[in-house]
C-alpha cells in the first residue's frame with residue numbers, strides 16, 4: 001500500500017467508527033456487535049501505531065464516546081472520563097502486568113494487587129458532591145464534556161442526595177454505571193432493543209418524570225475530581241462507597257496474581273447468565289492509589305487498569321434462508337438459516353425467529369445482515385436488522401398460508417385467555433394427517449414424561465418414520481425387530497435393548513398415558529388432574545361416546561380451552577383408532593403416581609406469585625406427590641395460600657378475609673421437611 005492508499009483506508013475506518021459511535025451513543029441503537037466494534041477500534045489503533053503520520057481528531061485514541069446531544073446543557077468534566085484498554089486472553093494480561101512493572105521499574109517477580117470488578121454494560125455517569133450534597137450529574141459525553149442530566153439522575157433511588165459521613169470528601173465526582181436489571185427490562189422490551197439502550201434512552205430523555213418511571217440502578221466504582229479524599233486504595237474506596245450509601249458490585253474482589261485473576265474470570269463468566277444485569281468483562285485496577293498516580297494515563301485510558309472482556313455473545317451474519325418448522329401442535333416456527341459464525345466459541349448456523357408477528361415486527365428478510373445473540377443455553381435469536389446493508393431488490397418475507405408439510409390451511413387462533421389472536425400460526429390439519437406433526441407427536445409419545453422409552457430418541461423416530469416402521473403410536477409396540485436388526489447402525493444387542501425398553505412400558509400410569517397423547521393444552525399437570533378425576537381409561541373413552549365433556553368443567557384447573565381441545569381430539573377418527581389400538585396392547589394403571597399418606601394429606605393449597613427456583617408445575621406436583629390438593633378458587637375449602645414473588649394482592653386480601661393461612665415458600669417447604 002502506498003501513502004494515499006493507507007490514508008484512504010484509515011479515513012474509511014474512521015468514518016465507519018464515527019457512524020457507529022453515533023448509532024451507539026446518540027441514537028442508542030447500535031447496528032454492529034460489540035465484538036466487531038472492538039475489532040474496528042483495534043484496526044484503527046494498529047494502523048496509527050504502524051504509520052505515525054495517521055491522525056484524526058475522531059480517532060478512538062483521542063475521543064471517548066460521542067459528543068453530547070443538544071437536548072442538554074454541556075458541562076466540562078473537571079477530570080476527563082477515560083476509556084479502558086481491553087485484554088482478550090491470558091497473554092494480554094501478562095503483557096499488561098509487564099508494562100505496569102516496567103513502568104514502575106520494579107522487579108519482575110513483584111506481585112501486584114488488583115481490584116477485580118465485573119464490568120457492567122450500562123451508561124457511565126459522574127456525580128458531583130459538594131459538602132455532602134449532590135449538586136450536578138453528568139453523562140460521559142465525549143469524555144471531556146458531558147450532558148447535564150442531574151434531574152434525571154436524581155430520580156434514581158441508588159443515588160444518595162445527601163451524605164453525612166465524616167470522611168466523605170469535601171468535594172468529589174463519584175463515578176459509576178447507570179443500568180437497568182434484566183428482570184425490569186422485560187417490561188420494556190417492546191420499546192428498546194436491549195437493557196443498555198433502555199438505560200441510555202431513559203437517562204437521556206428530556207422529561208425527568210419519564211425517567212422516574214424506569215427502574216434505573218446505579219453502581220459506583222471510581223471517582224474523578226476530588227478535594228480532601230483520604231484513601232489509600234481502590235478496595236478501601238469501594239468499602240467507603242458502601243458506607244456512604246452507594247451500591248457497589250457484590251462481585252468485586254481484591255486479587256493478587258494473574259493466575260487468580262483468571263480463576264475469578266472463569267468463575268464470574270460461569271455465573272454470567274444468572275446475573276440480573278449484563279456484564280461484558282472484568283475490570284482489573286492496580287489497587288494501590290499511590291501506584292495508580294505514578295502510572296497515570298496513556299492517551300485516553302489509564303495505565304493502571306484494563307478490561308478483560310468475555311467472549312462475545314453477539315455476532316453479525318447474513319440470512320441465507322427462512323425455514324418453517326412444524327411442531328407437535330401444528331405451530332409454524334420460522335427459523336433463520338444464517339451464514340455460520342462463531343459466537344463465543346460456538347458455531348451458530350440457525351437462529352429462531354419465534355413466530356410470524358416477530359418477523360413482521362422486525363421486518364426480517366432473506367438476505368438481510370443481522371445481529372445475532374447467543375446467551376447461555378438459550379436458542380440463538382436475531383436482535384436487529386442492519387437496514388443500511390439491505391439489498392435493493394430484497395422482498396418482504398411472506399409467511400406461508402398453507403402448511404409446508406401437508407398443504408392444509410394455516411390459521412391464527414383466537415386465544416380465550418388473552419382475548420387476542422395468537423401470534424403463532426398453525427397447521428389446521430387434525431390427527432395424523434400432517435407428516436411433520438405426526439413425527440413430532442411420536443417423539444412426544446416416547447419422551448421422558450410420557451412413555452419414557454429409553455433409547456428411542458428423536459433421530460430414531462425420524463429414521464423409523466422414513467422407513468415406514470412407525471406412523472402411529474401403536475406401531476411402536478408392533479415393530480418389526482428383524483428388519484431393524486438389519487438396518488445400518490443396529491445389531492442384535494441394540495435391538496434387544498430397544499425391545500426391552502419398549503416392553504417395559506406396556507404397563508403405564510393413566511396420567512402418563514393421557515399426557516403422551518399430546519392433546520393440545522393438556523400438559524403434565526392437566527393430564528394428572530384428568531387421570532385423578534376420570535379414574536379409568538374406560539371413563540376417558542366414554543367421554544367421547546357420551547359427548548358429555550362439560551362434566552370436566554367440575555375439575556379444578558380444567559377450563560374451556562382444555563375442554564375444547566379434548567373435544568376436538570375425540571372428534572377425529574384417527575385419534576379414536578389410536579386409542580382403541582393402544583388399549584389392546586398396553587395396560588393402563590389406574591393409580592396416579594402420588595403418595596397416599598403424605599404430609600399434606602387432605603389439605604387444599606393455592607399458589608400465587610413466582611416461587612424461587614421452582615416452576616409452578618413443579619410446585620403443583622410436589623403438593624400432589626405429598627397427598628395435597630391444588631384448587632384454583634379462593635373459598636372456605638382452601639387451607640393454605642402459598643405466596644411467591646409479586647403475588648396477586650386480590651388473592652391475599654380474600655384469603656385474609658376468610659382467615660386462610662398464608663405461607664411463604666420456606667414455610668411451605670418446611671411442611672414437606674424441605675428447605676429452599
Ligand code: IVH
Pocket residue numbers: 081082083084117118119120121122123124177221222283302305307
Ligand atoms: S473504571 C478510568 N470500573 O467501562 C477507568 N469502569 O470502557 C474507567 N465500566 O466508561 C472507569 N464497570 O462505563 C470502571 N468497575 C468499573 C466499570 C467500568 C463498567 C465501564 C465504564 C467506563 C467503561 C470503560
